[in-house]
Amino acid sequence: MIENRPLLTWISYIVLTIGVAIVAFPVYVTLVASTRTAQEVLQAPMPLTPGTHMLENYAAVLAHGAGESGAGVGRMMVNSLISALVIAIGKIAISLLSAFAIVYFRFPFRRFFFWMIFVTLMLPVEVRILPTYKVVADLGMLDTYAGLTIPLIASATATFLFRQFFLTIPDELAEAARIDGAGPMRFFWDVVVPLSRPNIAALFVILFIYGWNQYLWPLLVTTQEDMYTTVIGIKRMISGGDAATDWNLVMATAMLAMLPPALVVLLMQRWFVKGLVDAEK
């Protein structure tokens, strides 16, 4: 602190507390709604204190969803988890390999491959949805985990991040490995991967959230309820209109959809912050 200004310090705490309260308010209301009956939620205004139906609401949605969507949220959470893990691990794996090739080898067309990966930064799913959908449909990957994940695992960002990091690994390590007779893959497994652990952890947090929160892509490639991810499940629940929607159950599903990524952020906060900052370089 530069100087002692008690008034300003007080204002700081007040502003921050208001900020935190506004940020938390929608989630609080969601939590309250998820503990009440459908009738209690429908009376306007809804009471703002937690009710007593928490367990039965959550048990109900986990087993068989809400409203017109019959699939259980438990199943959807499994789908979300599988997608998020495959996307995160897949992206990290293929990026580690390709960054290793680009940094530690000289070969014809190296630059060409580098730029080819680089250009994909400029093509988010949203701008090429229709043709990508067609490719996935032609490959018979609709309503499969492969269709949900593989189109999303190519990532220029992760490749760049690893490339930047590999360039900082001292050359002496590779030289020593070579003198000791270790081949490139041995060096990769025994030196490069262990050294990259902090980067892998940071990236994993960011990519897990990215994978869990996917929306447009699963919306297109899943048509069967038992392949829905949690985020898509909610969208289907509310599309029936006000009267048909059991808001208490929708809100319980919303809580469940938020929980895993929020936990990852809170428990791995240090890696999360590192990942965010690294990924934007």
Add this chain to the structure above:
Amino acid sequence: MAAEKRALFRSPWLPYALLLPQVIVTIVFFFLPAGQALIQSTQIQDAFGGSLQFVGLDNFRDLFNDALYLESFKVTAIFSILVAGLGLTISLILAVFADRIVRGAGVYKTLLIWPYAVAPAIAAVLWLFLFNPTLGIVAHWLTSAGVDWNYLLYGNQALMLVVIAAVWKQVSYNFLFFLAGLQSIPKSLLEAAAIDGAGPVKRFATIVFPLLSPTTFFLLVVNIVYAFFDTFGIIDAATSGGPGQATEILVYKVYKDGFKGLDLGGSAAQSVVLMTIVITLTVIQFRYVERKVQY
């Protein structure tokens, strides 16, 4: 690619094998579709759904003569200015105050960053529930205060709803970067200014804000990209582009015309326009990064 390794491995085939997975995914799911979008953008399908016909740039001409498309451009512009402007302002204020306090700083930081983990579509559902005209609690307060609140009828209110949801989700991200930027400003500069008699407001205006400008510029680009593309889930879950066209941003229109309207050529032409916008933004962002980070 400035920096290079001196110690290298040699193999005629291994580097290609290592690149293979990424290259396959990139070709099949990036270049093939993008190429197809380019080709389709110059074609129309005849009225019977049969053969494709090459029409050159007709689709683009139609697009820019289409009042609905131009309207969508306008909506996107207003939406992104509001999201970026409000998001940056609010998070800067919070970051400046969070940077000032000592006790409890970590707790406040934790409590402010977790909305990053919430999916855009879920953020939309949370706010939609608060503002729902029949059962929303905030809607109830607004009605009691005499506001004629119904975002299902009034376009401006719908736009406000999606802006709030979008800003709420993005504040955490901006906050983290602003806080990091503030913490990297040398304290000696601020102390010198304080000794010379500059108060907190003056110090902010003449030292802190100018030194933050690289961060601000970077966040501005990121927020515009966010408003253009990542808010699809918010729009779809909260308003589906309605009422009328009031919240139909460009990305949403590509989806609607392509998947609901089945206008392949028009949707592909829109994709190409969007790609051009992304590429422009990415180039701007990279020029900035190049200045900031010395490889």
